[in-house]
Amino acid sequence: MHKLLKSSSLRPGVIRLTDQNFDTVVSAPRDYGLVVLLTAEAPQMGCHLCREFAPDYNLVAHSWHYEHPKDGDGLYFGVLDFKDGQKTFQKLQLKTAPNLWVYAPTLGDDAGPVKPFNYEIVGVPDVAGSVIRFIESHVPGVQITIHRQRDYSKLAVPVLLALAGLGSIKFIYPFIRPVIESRAIWAGLSLVLMLMFTSGHMFNNIRHTPYVAGDRNGGVQYIAPGFSSQYGFETQAIAVLYAFLAFGAISLATKTPRISNRTKQTMAIGTWSTMILCLFSLLLFIFRLKNRGYPFSLPPMSK
């Protein structure tokens, strides 16, 4: 087992299993525990769940390896990928992947069965933790604490970029200075942020709401029924609505009084006022769709 850990490791602490060695390592008198992930990570297999599950499994394996770097101390982690072990998959009659099996030691004081325990891979919030609990409950005397592997290469890129950025500031500063010092850009940025937040963007972000949804008749539903739900499209529409309303208010407050042509001014004021009225009425209309009991409305779209 040690040799295997040394000779054919996929990555530190994880044994790469194949058709050749699989039967030997799981064969009956075992004085060690073995966790095997039967997976199909190759991209052409299209196993989304396999790739999703792999990081958590590697984290667990790494954590064990971190504390027991030399010889595994009676618990080993292996991966049998479909491309290395088609025969084994057939022999075990596995039709789906990924599977996580835990082989308990069959020797020793509290010996376990020959057959493995199957960990059911389902969407729980803390995957690594639940895998660890599963292993701990089936392999006696094992305790795993999570050690996250720091990937320094990932850290290095931003640091380098930041340093490069700092270095180049001296040269490009004259060019970006007007951008940094432009009030309009900061104002635009602030307004966009505020409009995003006040139209429920964070809700979409946290709840992963769909952009639109289908309704019962097979059509498309743009506006979610109900007061405390929303769709992505809906929030964008509301943000645009708010933006136009605010734009109208700003124009009335600052722009139109500065128009020095009488007719043009009157026209502009009329246009903006009508726009505000119509859009506000539309806003109230949409709000009434969400909240059936809401009693107030404004003319063009008052039902």
Add this chain to the structure above:
Amino acid sequence: MIVLPLSIPPSAGQTLPLLRTVILLTIAGAAISSRLFSVARFESIIHEFDPWFNFRATKYLVSHDFYSFLDWFDDRTWYPLGRVTGGTLYPGLMVTSALIYHSLKALTLPVDIRNVCVMLAPVFSGLTAYVTYLFTTELKSDSAGLLAAAFIGIAPGYISRSVAGSYDNEAIAIFLLMLTFYLWIKALKLGSSFWGALTALFYFYMVAAWGGYVFITNIIPLHALVLIVMGRYSNRLYVAYSSWYSLGTLASMQIPFVGFLPIRSSEHMGALGVFGLLQLVGFSQYVRARLPSRQFKVLVTVATVGLLALGAFAVVGLTFAGVIAPWTGRFYSLWDTGYAKIHIPIIASVSEHQPTAWPSFFFDTHMLIWLFPAGVYLLFQQLRDEHVFVIIYAILGSYFAGVMVRLMLTLTPVVCICGAVALSTIFDQYTNLATPESTREDSQDVKDTKEEPSSSLLNINALTRTPVIGIFSPWSRVVVMGSFLVYLYMFVQHCTWVTSNAYSSPSVVLASQLPDGSTHIIDDFREAYYWLRKNTPEDAKIMSWWDYGYQIGGMADRTTLVDNNTWNNTHIATVGKAMSSREEVSYPILRKHDVDYILVIFGGLIGYSGDDMNKFLWMVRIAEGIWPDEVQERNFFTPRGEYRVDEQATPTMRNSMMYKMSYYRFPDLFGRQEARDRVRNQRIPSPVTDSSAAPIQLNTVQEAFTSENWIVRIYKVKDLDIFGRDHAAAMAFEEGKKKGGRTIRAPPSGGHAKGKARVLRV
């Protein structure tokens, strides 16, 4: 009342002081009276959950002295652990009410402490309106201030947390928040350490009153930082910030609950860092001014940057070394929005910690939500130091409000202020009666109008440089003023409607409409709590889900296992486990915790949706966090992943204590009809309609009380059997005897009116 301030020509600039006072008093009156719906409809009663604890603590403070209040160890909650209450609460609210109570008493006005507590929030909202007026006046003008005061007085986003009876920290905290901000702006404008010290004083009050003080602790340093980066460092900034930070931090450390946090936790490190930065910048400015040679200036710059880097490294190093605590989970979950769901289910389970959908924003601020960006844009035009502050506040506030529903509260003031700025600018322009001379075909004007598209809204500076011409046509004035007055009228209507319909329910007492339109009061909670008070021994221990802990402590005056303080996750998980396990598993837990009674909330009969069966999954989840092997959420869902309570419910669900206690004897109410749960709209298995269903049997507990509409059900935990049998065997034996026809079954105590259930229409 609200339209009043609009009738003053704002162009006058200075409103008459008398008129201003009258308007402000009227606004305060409107703010207070619009918060009295619940008192008028129900009675002068403390609302909801947390206020009951605050009320209980206030009563303790009034009857004891201040120091024994701070040393208060409460052995009647979190049984058997107890809670160091004095050291784990923000005493500001209680001290405020106690002061008011004692000063009224000194004035020979004996007022019940309950009425002081009920009326505290409305009175402070009147003061908030005044402070908002002061704040906005600093930003723009008197008229904008009056508008802002009127807005904040009736905006539902603020009313939601400050109706009469909602005796919570937020009741005074928003007033303190706005006051601290006002004083900070004032200190910054004047560069005065006196105003800085005042800022610190009210910052201290805020720290004493609400955990949300961290918002101030971070927004003021952020403001200072942005000003420095914008190259607006000044001695005024130095004086204001240094005096606020040093005094405020020292003062805030006097609160037992806060203690050494200001120098040991990451939330406060920003303020400390900016304080250090200001010293460095101040020093380098001082040296720069006195050093002639260029080399020295370079030296100073290098030294400043080096020291800064050193300081940053020191903070990071101390954090890793564990001297500085990393961000607390609650605060951290604001940034990493997925964090709470995975790591702190208790926080994620609270409904007011959910993200905000857009209708809530509109519901809480109506038209102000779209005037808000317009106001911020107008602030960008002038961009004085205080405008920068409001802009930062606006962006941060809208982010936080988007992440958590309850933080709508901190957003509402800035929405009102910016809305008032926008609206008053419009009113300024269209009520200015000076009509410009008609200069139509002037060649100068043609040139101007040509320029107009290029000097569009994007070019803020150029826009302000163009002179204001004025409004030509009186019809334009009428159209704009008329439409906005209509919108304002609608705003008032909306606020009144929202306050009356959504935010004025005490939630302790519920109201429903009978078919003939009359209001029916559902008073089950108080009925049950008074039953507990009158019929159980004084040291009885009541187990319930944590939501009801404060109410049981406040109204029934009985010892609880867990309450809304939620400081001990494991203890809450224990209760969750006892509720979600089988009777045989729960009973030892109940015995170990000396539980005498279990209280469950059940809304299935009248359709009260906030009941325990709907919260049940959170109990399961929180218990699963501690005992993943014994409680599993998956077992409570049907194979198709549905949450069901009818005949398809999983065995785990049907055997759980909570399910049994909720539906025990429920089908009996319906006679020969099918038993329907009106909240989940599912049919409860009943032996009458479904021959395979067995009636729910409870062995280890017995029904002690069920309220009129079945909302509250109380069960007594049985003692150990006197013959040493297990309870199931004892019950079976009793049943057997009954079949022999000898014993008469005792009727359940607590008179619930059978078959007379009313339907709650909500």
